Amino acid sequence: MAKILDGKALSTLILGELKARIARLKRAPCVAFVLAGDNPASVAYVTKKGEAAASIGIQSRLEKLPANASEATLIATVQKLAVDKEVDGILVQAPLPAGVCPTNVFNAVPADKDVDGFSAHNLGLLAQDRPEAFVACTPLGVLELLRRNNIPIQGKHVVVIGRSLIVGRPLATLLGQREAWANATVTSANKETENLPALARSADILITATGHPELVKADWVKPGATVIDVGQCRVADATRKSGYRLCGDVDFDAVEKIAGAITPVPGGVGPMTIAMLMQNTVKAAELHQ
């Protein structure tokens, strides 16, 4: 049976480390969430992020906008927060209202408050191997999960399924950085990939971020490989009080028997993403002191 990569326990450890960094700051860091509408998943994410912040002494602020907020309104809200000296980080919660271009909004976030790392400038700094880049939280969380579990990355073949701006693309760049903690050979796969199961089976580290429940089957995995499941779908489940359960991209029960290490859903990548948001907020606050 695979080793379970426990993101919940690791995120608790990291939050504790951040608390010590926060204690050395002159004032408490502050992160602002911009939320348009009341999509239940988005509200739940923002709530969780606010709770994690509060638990370690990071202030948070919620800018609520109507579900039909325009691109101009979203950008104006970001610009107001951009010049607010009390705000260290700005996070625009996806998905954005229909008709709004996400990258137009993300690119309005100034580089030094871009704790989500989605702006063109930070994506470019990442591509330039520059350490001041703010890197997207899920990719950073995946890297930390691998590093702190001593899973070798350098020289290994990593297959990333999915090429979103938020996960797949920055993750591929991050793991291919010219650094001893990275230096992976990275394949970026997508919907059009031919022979995806065979490609996946060639991976030493298989990372999936597609949102297709249980896409990855046991015969997609090389025995002993590390499997990182970024998927988080809500699947209807009448036996749960909430009416749904979270389901990843991986057929966990079958793959767990083949893999060397695997993340659970929930309790794997999800908590790491939140911890990395806190880490980016502390990094921003350290810049702003």
Added chain:
Amino acid sequence: MAKILDGKALSTLILGELKARIARLKRAPCVAFVLAGDNPASVAYVTKKGEAAASIGIQSRLEKLPANASEATLIATVQKLAVDKEVDGILVQAPLPAGVCPTNVFNAVPADKDVDGFSAHNLGLLAQDRPEAFVACTPLGVLELLRRNNIPIQGKHVVVIGRSLIVGRPLATLLGQREAWANATVTSANKETENLPALARSADILITATGHPELVKADWVKPGATVIDVGQCRVADATRKSGYRLCGDVDFDAVEKIAGAITPVPGGVGPMTIAMLMQNTVKAAELHQ
């Protein structure tokens, strides 16, 4: 025998197309070259680029700096060109003097004059799939060489050996764009890659940009694969008047017998890079009209 992908002929065709776009502009486009020192290869590149520009009615300007120019001097030169309304494009010729951080200089080039596409902002726009991104010339040239020779890219496995800011990294991103002309599955390999020959052999399109003469042997290539050689090393050769010959990353004579299509060196990617610099300059001039 493989089909020879003739970059010289294709670049001539493209330069002709650009001439027609230039004829529709109100004034001639202008590209400025910043050159520190007199490294013979750098001088030769800048001269070639200037000649190509002149041949289609693009003006060029050379800002010559001493070989030991400081980072501050380079950045000041770029900033002077940035505010010059007659300059459409700025190219800082690498390699830069010892002690100068190349990305500090590249990031001083304003996005709309960044005809080399090396600034963080343009690298980020590329990662965001935004069409206004200025994309580095060699990656663009490789894409054009594939497209105009009707070599299928979508769904195919592309292996890129080398992850420089100038070629490997933007090329991997470009070929993985969410576009019908891209949509490749892209593996980015580097010095640390384990089993590189086997990985290379799995490629439908193998692109090498390492600067290691004749690194890629016949048994690295899947029969029928397309092989793109970005390497351009000067190897001493007493039989030539110049004292050297250009040598690519690929053992051409052996690989030509295996591959389905292959670029020669010289006459493959090199002329395409120059044509794409002209294309980027025309794109910038169209923005500035």
